[in-house]
Amino acid sequence: MTEIAILTPDPSDSSYAGQWPGVLERLGEALATAGLTAVPTPWTDHIGDASGLMRFPLVLPLIAWGYHRDHDRWMQACATWQAAGVRMLNPPSVLGWNSDKSYLGRLAEQGVAIPDTVWVDEVTQADVDAAFDRFGVEQIVVKPRVSGGAWKTLRLARGEGMAGAPEGPAMIQPYLPTIETEGETSLLFFGGQLSHVVQKRPVPGEFRVQVQYGGGYVALAEPPAGALALAERTLAAIGEDLLYARIDMARGTDGGWLLMEAELIEPDFYLASAPEGGARFAAAVRARL
Incomplete structure (x- = not known):
């Protein structure tokens, strides 16, 4: 068995302690089908010195959770790994x-x-008021530019206070009501090839589709009409050498697909919904070795 490293959360961050081992187990089971052994190592152990990663033929950052709360050190780590x-x-x-x-x-x-x-650069009430006027809507969404898992993401109604608004650089978008009725659709790509499609829906009254907010996931047999075209256009525009990508999208009020995220760091692959439990992912990893 060939050992490959999987970057995991900072051991001092207890907020993920009950979750990431299960994710590692699922990834390990998939990788084992291609003769690969997953070796966990905290990303925070390799910020200024990459020597501990050099023995591995491949490192996957798939559980590097928490980087959005420690972004300066994350960027330092990325620079260290790149230089090494x-x-x-x-x-x-x-x-x-x-x-x-x-x-x-x-x-x-x-x-x-x-x-x-x-x-x-910093969310103000004036920014929020101007966004309502620009979009011509009654609800908006405010997100930090650096975030993960809907962290500090707010849905605001016109006239509502800004309690809990993110600090620092942020983005303001019109709220898409289709999120509640249709949810988000994710297309998973391994080695540049579409693997599977998952639809994610929030619980009634919620707009966040993540499981920690009660969201439910359903596998789709094929991408909805038009979804694959947007995903492929996104990947072409990115133009990078990617082992994996999760392209999240939702429908706008006119029915057209809109890119919500291109998750290229530590996306949930929804391997329970993947063919053969993620064998395509494992094969794509093996092909890079």
């Missing part, structure tokens, strides 16, 4: 830029459809 030539996929350069959602603006400039977005 760590064999990491996705590449450290991608892990850096993909950690800041301003990449969505760059993709939009290349013709990828995203929700109308206002980018701010």
